Amino acid sequence: MSEQKEKWQGRLALSTAIMAVLAALTTLYMGKFSSRAIMSQGQESDQWAYYQAKSIKGHTFEITKKALELQYLTQKGLPPEAAAEYRKTMDKYGEEIKRYDGEKKEIKDKAEGIAKTKLKAQEMGGNFAYALIFLQIALMLASISSLTKRKYLWYIALVCNFGWLFFFLDAWLLFY
Numbered sequence: 001m002s003e004q005k006e007k008w009q010g011r012l013a014l015s016t017a018i019m020a021v022l023a024a025l026t027t028l029y030m031g032k033f034s035s036r037a038i039m040s041q042g043q044e045s046d047q048w049a050y051y052q053a054k055s056i057k058g059h060t061f062e063i064t065k066k067a068l069e070l071q072y073l074t075q076k077g078l079p080p081e082a083a084a085e086y087r088k089t090m091d092k093y094g095e096e097i098k099r100y101d102g103e104k105k106e107i108k109d110k111a112e113g114i115a116k117t118k119l120k121a122q123e124m125g126g127n128f129a130y131a132l133i134f135l136q137i138a139l140m141l142a143s144i145s146s147l148t149k150r151k152y153l154w155y156i157a158l159v160c161n162f163g164w165l166f167f168f169l170d171a172w173l174l175f176y
Contacts, residue, residue, distance in 0.1 A: 040118035047111035058100030127171035134163035
């Protein structure tokens with residue numbers, strides 16, 4: 001075997017091994033961010049369910065307060081203690097309504113923050129998947145090059161690594 005051919009096969013083997021390591025690393029990140037997106041979806045759903053529960057409770061206080069207000073207005077000749085108790089209870093219900101509105105705002109903000117995290121993780125996971133596709137194509141071409149002894153296939157495999165590099169960097173930097 002000529003020295004030139006031996007050098008080429010060594011480079012081919014080394015580049016293929018490097019591509020395999022990069023593919024494993026890319027797969028790891030793809031799985032990490034895909035899992036993060038799935039977990040965030042569950043957390044986001046939990047927050048919106050919690051928001052809905054607070055809305056229902058707040059609405060219950062609103063309805064009850066309104067019923068008390070109407071009842072108070074239709075009562076004639078209420079003793080001062082009863083009138084004071086009505087106002088006290090209506091004020092308490094008004095405070096509860098404000099409390100629930102404040103809690104709902106906090107829950108909504110948290111849910112929207114989780115949604116942003118989820119979307120970013122989905123984008124990153126998708127870009128890692130595209131990067132992996134380029135490495136798989138490169139590995140396939142490098143393998144065929146090794147079997148058929150055609151250098152041009154190896155060169156095409158090396159060019160495919162630029163696709164991997166673009167999407168791998170895009171996953172981290174989110175160019176668009």
